[in-house]
């Protein structure tokens with residue numbers, strides 16, 4: 052390992068606080084556009100659990116890198132930046148060094164840049180520790196790509212939420228149209244296929260269904276129907 056990389060790793064050590072999990076953990080993993088965020092938030096609300104959006108952490112780092120002009124192709128510089136950042140993901144806000152970046156992390160610029168962050172093993176291990184620490188003292192519904200496999204392998208309840216690529220693209224296109232962005236379903240599908248491939252092929256933390264996860268395919272289900280189904284699965288594990 053090169054010296055610069057070793058230093059970046061060392062700087063990425065978080066202070067030793069307890070990550071011992073005391074509450075129930077529900078993990079929801081799956082591809083982009085499967086409706087994970089609203090389903091996870093909805094089921095957390097029904098159960099009185101905390102909701103943790105882990106994609107927001109990766110987005111916050113990408114946002115900081117863009118704001119500060121850090122070279123996205125320089126993995127060590129990205130890791131060093133991550134070590135310096137104070138990232139706090141709450142139920143309704145994402146704070147970066149105390150600044151509210153909840154909207155800034157959703158731009159297409161950040162979406163395009165986040166791959167460089169999510170592919171970086173040093174950043175991943177740092178953010179996984181942050182996820183474990185954030186969830187350690189609450190019943191939590193946590194949502195991402197690697198929550199049931201890497202971050203919380205001993206979670207009491209694991210769900211893999213997905214939908215067919217066409218259905219996910221159709222929903223995303225409708226969302227974009229509602230926000231005034233005109234783009235065809237085919238264009239959305241192409242970008243989505245690329246993201247799916249990136250999420251499934253990264254060397255660490257790749258998106259995968261945990262062996263003990265329950266798979267839910269949301270084609271044809273309403274948003275509240277998905278929440279009902281997830282709530283029933285979680286309650287069956289309580």
Ligand code: DC
Nearest residue numbers: 083105106107109165169195196197
């Ligand atoms: O779910 P999202 O689109 O907000 O996620 C942003 C990016 O972060 C996406 O490229 C997938 C990646 N991600 C990840 O690698 N691991 C997670 N636990 C959550 C998100």
